Amino acid sequence: MALRPMLGGDNFLTTRLDKVIAWSRKFSLFPYPFVTACCGMEYMSVSSSHYDLDRFGAAFPRFTPRQADLLLVVGTISHKIAPILKLVYDQMCEPKWVIAFGVCTCTGGFYDNYATVQGIDTIIPVDVYIPGCPPRPETVLQGLMLLQEKIARQKQDY
Amino acid sequence: MSSIFDPVDNKTLKAIKEKFGDAVLEAGLDKGDLVAIVTAGSLHDIIAFLRDTPELDFNMLADLFGVDYLPRKPRFEVVYSLHCIERNERIRLRVQLNEKKCEMDTVTDLYPVANWLEREAWDMFGVVFRGHPNLKRLLMYEPFDGHPLRRDYPINKRQPLIGPKN
Numbered sequence: 001m002a003l004r005p006m007l008g009g010d011n012f013l014t015t016r017l018d019k020v021i022a023w024s025r026k027f028s029l030f031p032y033p034f035v036t037a038c039c040g041m042e043y044m045s046v047s048s049s050h051y052d053l054d055r056f057g058a059a060f061p062r063f064t065p066r067q068a069d070l071l072l073v074v075g076t077i078s079h080k081i082a083p084i085l086k087l088v089y090d091q092m093c094e095p096k097w098v099i100a101f102g103v104c105t106c107t108g109g110f111y112d113n114y115a116t117v118q119g120i121d122t123i124i125p126v127d128v129y130i131p132g133c134p135p136r137p138e139t140v141l142q143g144l145m146l147l148q149e150k151i152a153r154q155k156q157d158y
Numbered sequence: 159m160s161s162i163f164d165p166v167d168n169k170t171l172k173a174i175k176e177k178f179g180d181a182v183l184e185a186g187l188d189k190g191d192l193v194a195i196v197t198a199g200s201l202h203d204i205i206a207f208l209r210d211t212p213e214l215d216f217n218m219l220a221d222l223f224g225v226d227y228l229p230r231k232p233r234f235e236v237v238y239s240l241h242c243i244e245r246n247e248r249i250r251l252r253v254q255l256n257e258k259k260c261e262m263d264t265v266t267d268l269y270p271v272a273n274w275l276e277r278e279a280w281d282m283f284g285v286v287f288r289g290h291p292n293l294k295r296l297l298m299y300e301p302f303d304g305h306p307l308r309r310d311y312p313i314n315k316r317q318p319l320i321g322p323k324n
Contacts, residue, residue, distance in 0.1 A: 079317065080299050112314045114306045115298070 026148040027057040032068035037075030039102035042134040051137035065091040076104040202263040216240040222275035224283035228309035261286040282307035
């Protein structure tokens with residue numbers, strides 16, 4: 001259904017259309033919170049009314065990867081759950097983004113041991129890394145805004 | 159006999175010493191808890207005796223875990239904690255195992271909870287339980303190489319499946 005070649009490749013019309021589609025995608029993210037550990041508490045407090053996530057349009061968590069576009073990997077990933085994380089990532093449809101929430105997902109955190117995956121970027125591609133143990137909600141919101149800027153910069157596929 | 163434990167006059171320890179004689183290597187009080195060190199071959203019978211005798215009636219296996227005392231020979235120990243609910247009495251049975259011959263009989267037929275407890279001891283230390291219905295890894299994933307809670311396993315040794323190499 002490739003609309004971009006139909007409109008003539010890269011020209012004024014497609015860049016405007018890019019901007020509109022990027023605007024609509026970044027302000028209506030459907031996160032899939034893949035929560036395993038303590039960072040889940042910070043995710044809950046970011047979603048609540050004090051540090052509202054709804055004003056960014058990302059309030060509605062979809063608990064199935066088929067309907068989600070943002071995979072929020074929250075909390076420590078051990079070697080046993082790593083294949084499941086990969087399966088969940090593969091089940092999401094394009095366009096999809098991944099946020100590594102918390103330092104355990106960025107680099108393994110302070111679990112430098114045999115059981116923890118030392119950073120989920122060894123398994124799936126990550127767009128934004130939010131460090132912190134757990135990160136302050138303001139940090140999470142800054143990470144989300146960085147992701148929104150990234151979406152705005154991307155060449156949208158349509 | 160000069161024992162590493164304090165002597166105590168206790169019905170349970172007397173009963174197992176009298177029935178099993180030299181299978182019980184040491185018995186007594188260790189900082190206030192009843193302990194007995196027994197041989198690996200007799201452990202299943204001792205636990206069956208403790209569970210089935212009506213006066214003793216140890217009906218709960220509270221815990222089962224392994225210990226690694228690396229420079230000491232015998233290297234491994236498996237510790238069983240039994241609890242009698244009616245009399246509120248606990249006893250600890252310790253079995254010492256060599257590194258070469260790290261096997262013993264399972265107690266899953268006596269206490270079904272031992273199924274997962276023994277799987278964890280196998281996964282973390284490498285103690286083989288003969289007769290266990292499903293001796294697979296419990297906490298680590300299947301192709302994991304090694305037994306993590308042994309003392310000579312370096313804590314941040316990487317496994318080949320995911321992530322950076324050693």
